[in-house]
Amino acid sequence: MILLSFDIEEFDMPFEYGRDISFEEQMAVSKEGAQRILQLLEKQGIKATFYVTANFAQHAPEIVNRIIEGGHEVASHGYFHSNFKPEHLKASKEVLEEITKTRVEGYRMARMMPVPETEIKKAGYIYNSSINPTFLPGRYNKLNEPRTYFLREGVWQLPASVSPFFRFPLFWLSFHNLPASLYRFLVKWTCKKDGYLNVYFHPWEFMPIGPKEKYNFPGYVTKNTDGKMMERLEQFILWAKKRNYTFVRTKDFIHNIVLQISIPIANDASTVCLQHY
Numbered sequence: 001m002i003l004l005s006f007d008i009e010e011f012d013m014p015f016e017y018g019r020d021i022s023f024e025e026q027m028a029v030s031k032e033g034a035q036r037i038l039q040l041l042e043k044q045g046i047k048a049t050f051y052v053t054a055n056f057a058q059h060a061p062e063i064v065n066r067i068i069e070g071g072h073e074v075a076s077h078g079y080f081h082s083n084f085k086p087e088h089l090k091a092s093k094e095v096l097e098e099i100t101k102t103r104v105e106g107y108r109m110a111r112m113m114p115v116p117e118t119e120i121k122k123a124g125y126i127y128n129s130s131i132n133p134t135f136l137p138g139r140y141n142k143l144n145e146p147r148t149y150f151l152r153e154g155v156w157q158l159p160a161s162v163s164p165f166f167r168f169p170l171f172w173l174s175f176h177n178l179p180a181s182l183y184r185f186l187v188k189w190t191c192k193k194d195g196y197l198n199v200y201f202h203p204w205e206f207m208p209i210g211p212k213e214k215y216n217f218p219g220y221v222t223k224n225t226d227g228k229m230m231e232r233l234e235q236f237i238l239w240a241k242k243r244n245y246t247f248v249r250t251k252d253f254i255h256n257i258v259l260q261i262s263i264p265i266a267n268d269a270s271t272v273c274l275q276h277y
């Protein structure tokens with residue numbers, strides 16, 4: 001099973017590289033990138049999960065509704081991408097539920113930063129996919145976290161996938177920079193060991209963000225983006241389908257795999273289940 005996800009936020013990454021960018025431009029890049037992703041998923045007939053900031057949703061409700069109409073899942077990526085307060089957990093969920101008229105069950109913190117788990121539970125989320133259980137120099141060291149899903153403080157944790165043993169991350173940067181054959185080898189190995197893959201991308205990866213656009217991004221960020229990313233992801237999807245991997249929304253994985261397995265073995269898991277269903 002492959003849990004494909006996209007973090008849909010206002011495109012604030014240029015700030016990290018010392019480049020100013022207007023809010024209009026941030027939204028324009030993310031909106032167009034999100035449309036490209038939706039077209040690709042529709043063409044391939046697969047479903048995914050979109051972690052959306054409330055700020056993006058309020059300024060582009062038509063995109064969020066296209067996500068829902070496409071049969072995909074909308075989860076929360078916080079209120080603002082560059083600013084977090086614990087009250088944003090509940091507030092972003094409410095904004096997204098109001099716009100989509102569906103229940104928001106999952107959360108992912110901006111930049112995979114730490115977030116108080118009890119607050120996530122209080123805000124009413126069932127799962128949290130905010131851990132990248134690897135070591136990223138200058139960002140975080142999560143080598144002590146489990147590689148696969150587990151329950152913490154009443155919230156299901158769904159870490160981003162990393163390879164077994166040396167925990168090579170299989171997130172967006174690896175997808176761009178590794179040779180496609182090596183990436184696929186690591187995916188096969190991880191899926192065989194774990195039974196699923198949880199990977200994430202962003203709309204701006206599907207947009208022109210190279211030196212010409214002057215966002216000051218290093219080469220490893222811009223490598224294989226724009227049209228090349230469209231092609232790369234499509235080829236990956238075709239490869240995965242040929243090998244009978246199925247693409248599922250994260251909430252379906254949580255309902256059908258995680259909760260089903262856990263109910264007989266963990267009492268607090270069934271409490272989570274009963275509280276919410």
Ligand SMILES: [Zn+2]
Pocket residue numbers: 007009077081109110111
């Ligand atoms: Zn993000």
